[in-house]
Amino acid sequence: MESIIHYSPYIGWVYPNETVVEWSIMIAVYPYLTGLVAGAFTVSSLYQVFGFQRLKPVAHLALLTSLCMMIFVPLPLLLHLGHPERAFNNLLTPHWSSAMAVFGYFASFYILLIVLETWFAFRPYIVERAQKGNGVLATFYRVLTLGSYDVSEKALAYDRKWIFWLAVTGIPGAHGLHGYVGFVFGSLKSREWWSSDLMPVVFLFSAIISGVSLLIVLYVLSCKLRKTPIDVDCVKGMAYTVWGFIMVTLALEGLLFANIVYKAREGIDMIIQHVTGALLIPYWVLQFGVGAITPLLLLTYMIWRGTKGKALVAGVTVSACLVLLSVFVMRWNVVIGGQELSKTGKGLLYYHLPLLGHEGMLNAILVMALPFVALLGVIRLFPPWDDHANASSRVAS
Amino acid sequence: MTNPSDPSGKARRAFLGRLGGAAAACTGALVGAGSLGTVQGAPQGKEHPAAAGSLPMKDYDWTKHRWAFGVDATKCIGCLRCVEACKRENDVPGTAHHFRTWVERYVYLEGEERARIDSHQDPVNIAASGSEREYRFANRYQDAKVEKAFFVPKLCNQCTHPACVQVCPVGATYQTEDGVVLIDHNYCIGCRYCVQACPYGARLFNEDRGVSDKCTWCYHRITKGQQPACVEVCPVGARVFGDLKDRQSPISLFIRNNRVQVLKPETGNAPNVYYVGIDKEVS
Numbered sequence: 001m002e003s004i005i006h007y008s009p010y011i012g013w014v015y016p017n018e019t020v021v022e023w024s025i026m027i028a029v030y031p032y033l034t035g036l037v038a039g040a041f042t043v044s045s046l047y048q049v050f051g052f053q054r055l056k057p058v059a060h061l062a063l064l065t066s067l068c069m070m071i072f073v074p075l076p077l078l079l080h081l082g083h084p085e086r087a088f089n090n091l092l093t094p095h096w097s098s099a100m101a102v103f104g105y106f107a108s109f110y111i112l113l114i115v116l117e118t119w120f121a122f123r124p125y126i127v128e129r130a131q132k133g134n135g136v137l138a139t140f141y142r143v144l145t146l147g148s149y150d151v152s153e154k155a156l157a158y159d160r161k162w163i164f165w166l167a168v169t170g171i172p173g174a175h176g177l178h179g180y181v182g183f184v185f186g187s188l189k190s191r192e193w194w195s196s197d198l199m200p201v202v203f204l205f206s207a208i209i210s211g212v213s214l215l216i217v218l219y220v221l222s223c224k225l226r227k228t229p230i231d232v233d234c235v236k237g238m239a240y241t242v243w244g245f246i247m248v249t250l251a252l253e254g255l256l257f258a259n260i261v262y263k264a265r266e267g268i269d270m271i272i273q274h275v276t277g278a279l280l281i282p283y284w285v286l287q288f289g290v291g292a293i294t295p296l297l298l299l300t301y302m303i304w305r306g307t308k309g310k311a312l313v314a315g316v317t318v319s320a321c322l323v324l325l326s327v328f329v330m331r332w333n334v335v336i337g338g339q340e341l342s343k344t345g346k347g348l349l350y351y352h353l354p355l356l357g358h359e360g361m362l363n364a365i366l367v368m369a370l371p372f373v374a375l376l377g378v379i380r381l382f383p384p385w386d387d388h389a390n391a392s393s394r395v396a397s
Numbered sequence: 398m399t400n401p402s403d404p405s406g407k408a409r410r411a412f413l414g415r416l417g418g419a420a421a422a423c424t425g426a427l428v429g430a431g432s433l434g435t436v437q438g439a440p441q442g443k444e445h446p447a448a449a450g451s452l453p454m455k456d457y458d459w460t461k462h463r464w465a466f467g468v469d470a471t472k473c474i475g476c477l478r479c480v481e482a483c484k485r486e487n488d489v490p491g492t493a494h495h496f497r498t499w500v501e502r503y504v505y506l507e508g509e510e511r512a513r514i515d516s517h518q519d520p521v522n523i524a525a526s527g528s529e530r531e532y533r534f535a536n537r538y539q540d541a542k543v544e545k546a547f548f549v550p551k552l553c554n555q556c557t558h559p560a561c562v563q564v565c566p567v568g569a570t571y572q573t574e575d576g577v578v579l580i581d582h583n584y585c586i587g588c589r590y591c592v593q594a595c596p597y598g599a600r601l602f603n604e605d606r607g608v609s610d611k612c613t614w615c616y617h618r619i620t621k622g623q624q625p626a627c628v629e630v631c632p633v634g635a636r637v638f639g640d641l642k643d644r645q646s647p648i649s650l651f652i653r654n655n656r657v658q659v660l661k662p663e664t665g666n667a668p669n670v671y672y673v674g675i676d677k678e679v680s
Binding site: 007013014015016017018019020022023077080081082083084086087089090093094095097098099100101103184188189190191266339343344345346 | 493494495496499501514515516517518551560562563564565566567568569584585586587588589590592593594595596597598599600601602604606607608609664665678680
């Protein structure tokens, strides 16, 4: 007897072609990365556009984080495609009725926007380095000046104007990019778990909290590594941002689920069975309990008690890590969880993530690590630190 | 075994044995012809077929036809010749997870409110056939009291408003003038958005070729005046195919003479496979 390959075990009745879960971990990694882009850009914009001075120490770091994440956003998609060499067909002959068709243009536009804003933000530094030394690195910076060495107050004011308007354009850009990712799922009528008008906003708000949380972790970690004092006001500012947005996220995610249950359309029995079975831990415990309610309570407690200094930094960092976990699990629950619910409404599939292979766990970890490796390099070339901002509110790291 | 009223399946097999001669010969001939998805007489250029005013084939004008498909579930005996013929005719991967067409079995047991549903991809059925490449319904209800049972063949519905065409980001999948939804395998990027969008689970992903795939109602055959392979081999006439623009075609008569229904009409896809004799649980 030949070996029987059974890709995903199931219970109940599922269509034969459904036994292969076609969108796997790479499709969960993709919205996670775009979410981090949107969230990090939000932090940068809160300073650049809305003048949140306490976020100044992380404003440039946010921009670089956003850039490094964005560069790698297409990677999980390319790894997932059956024909990655045809990916440019998306740009050459976009089929406008498809929610996916605009991705190429949107992503290209956004990368260009972040690159431009980064250039303006770091132009004084680039000019300074270009004028020092004669090595390869100095040549690199000289090329980056694009021939503009003017760092007079007038020129810098002009730069700031550009930064402001790029950041203003980037806010709808970043949020549109991520809201659109939610639309890719929410607009499909074939799956009850996805088909919701709330999906784009759920993706958007969870993106914001994930990006801000990432910056909290990166900022605290960088201060530890650089042995520089941590700006508590800055951490507090980001904590407030997470605290505010996490409540909206929780409300939206709760509403999303409540809508499905309350409408109770065909297949609801399977959905209930799924969220009380295989999704019990990832959905209720990790996404809601550990990753959203716990940090919300922790942050609320610290704000209420007026926690200060190192205790605040520790509490906020722990909360941020939990939020990062929660948002990734949310992506997983949407992408994989949705496909585990059969289109028949009468069956459940059980997806098991392989360790190796094209779309295995190791590849996914690698894809998620690459933006951080890139960030390490970019930070060395363009130091984003502002150790003199908010000097009065710093504590030893 | 396929028919709960014939637990041993011997009668059916004997019956099929008699009928099978013609059907098997037909299947063999199809495979032997070696057409496997290519269209004889079609120019070898790389232009997108949909870009032309009509399909670039000699002696075929897609504006003169409107194809449709009928399934009479009261006739289907679950012999699965259609599945085998389709796999061979269209070079569909020989696994239990890739089908352009399949057959579902609905069994209501005494005392149970909901049907037990399975198909030939079910591990129990694969174990009964001994191979993923051979299709059979296991005799799993021989000791149970069956109140009602029937088979339902499934295939692409070639919807009038196909969700798969809507979501394709590059336009690799498109609707022909005669109502069939096709895929340009040389243009598909393999994103599988169409697989997700199809509410009927009719689309599959061919891992070997890196592209999406689906039933085309054997477009390479019907444009030459032949029947789809599954229709051709069905020993009981459960599958009906024809041109809606011809009032006397089998499908026109099927729709006119029966009270037909379509699957999941609430999706707004407006499917073009018309069913007779299905039950409330079929979706």
